[in-house]
Amino acid sequence: MTRLMGIVNVTPDSFSDGGLYLDADRAIARGRVLAEEGADLLDVGGESTRPGARAVSAEEELRRVLPVLEGLRGVGVPVSIDTSKAAVAEAALDAGAELVNDVTALRADPELAAVCAARGCDVVLMHMLGTPRTMQEAPVYGDVVEEVKRFLAERIDVAKRHGIDEDRIWVDPGIGFGKTVDHNLELLRRLAELRDLGRPIVVGTSRKSFIGKLTGRDADERLGGTVASNVLAVRAGADVLRVHDVAQVREAVRVAEAILEHGSGGREHAAR
Numbered sequence: 001m002t003r004l005m006g007i008v009n010v011t012p013d014s015f016s017d018g019g020l021y022l023d024a025d026r027a028i029a030r031g032r033v034l035a036e037e038g039a040d041l042l043d044v045g046g047e048s049t050r051p052g053a054r055a056v057s058a059e060e061e062l063r064r065v066l067p068v069l070e071g072l073r074g075v076g077v078p079v080s081i082d083t084s085k086a087a088v089a090e091a092a093l094d095a096g097a098e099l100v101n102d103v104t105a106l107r108a109d110p111e112l113a114a115v116c117a118a119r120g121c122d123v124v125l126m127h128m129l130g131t132p133r134t135m136q137e138a139p140v141y142g143d144v145v146e147e148v149k150r151f152l153a154e155r156i157d158v159a160k161r162h163g164i165d166e167d168r169i170w171v172d173p174g175i176g177f178g179k180t181v182d183h184n185l186e187l188l189r190r191l192a193e194l195r196d197l198g199r200p201i202v203v204g205t206s207r208k209s210f211i212g213k214l215t216g217r218d219a220d221e222r223l224g225g226t227v228a229s230n231v232l233a234v235r236a237g238a239d240v241l242r243v244h245d246v247a248q249v250r251e252a253v254r255v256a257e258a259i260l261e262h263g264s265g266g267r268e269h270a271a272r
């Protein structure tokens with residue numbers, strides 16, 4: 001069954017819920033609710049990666065996420081730390097996180113690969129063109145799916161060279177990270193091609209701006225588009241869906257999987 005990664009943003013400036021859970025107690029409560037709603041994992045982040053976002057220091061990131069990670073000990077599902085910094089990852093792993101989700105695929109901090117290798121944790125490697133400050137400035141690709149796939153294959157090799165066990169690596173096409181609406185649609189339409197990489201696929205479409213551009217809806221009104229994109233990601237073989245609205249996506253995935261396991265599409269679904 002497709003797993004859901006519930007998003008716990010401890011930031012003042014995340015694009016859809018910035019400031020809502022900046023207070024540790026509220027973020028912890030949010031994480032518990034998401035776990036009750038059926039999240040299989042929780043992704044705790046202290047730095048926004050929305051387009052144009054400014055980097056924050058490791059100290060500030062730790063000040064935001066550590067109390068939340070401590071408070072989520074015993075929540076009953078594994079917790080991941082959404083960070084690109086080795087110092088943050090290390091402290092987060094000490095505080096109970098079991099997975100590192102790095103939107104830079106181990107490029108931003110040369111020490112992060114060694115931390116992940118030494119700790120033997122799972123690692124998400126995500127594709128991004130440029131940096132959050134610059135990534136939406138007219139991104140250009142030849143074949144976006146081929147380029148994302150080649151990038152992820154290279155990053156898997158780099159991770160392995162640093163001693164990270166291949167079995168620990170998950171990959172993510174980075175929806176919205178240096179992509180136009182067309183690039184996002186093409187990646188989602190051909191998501192199944194990433195299965196050639198042989199690693200679990202994580203997909204994050206939740207409330208993202210391509211949905212807003214297609215529907216005209218603000219970030220907190222993009223549930224319909226979020227559900228549609230996640231259901232199709234399931235059909236293409238996504239293993240983990242990173243979402244804000246766990247209860248609703250859980251229901252949608254349950255129905256989608258029931259249909260896929262009944263009909264002709266079930267063969268492709270069951271084959272993975």
Ligand code: HH2
Binds near residue numbers: 202205
């Ligand atoms: N998207 C965001 C952040 N982290 N990690 C992975 N692996 N995949 C994603 O698609 C992804 C991610 C952006 O979403 P969000 O956390 O809601 O916003 P912000 O970065 O503004 O905090």
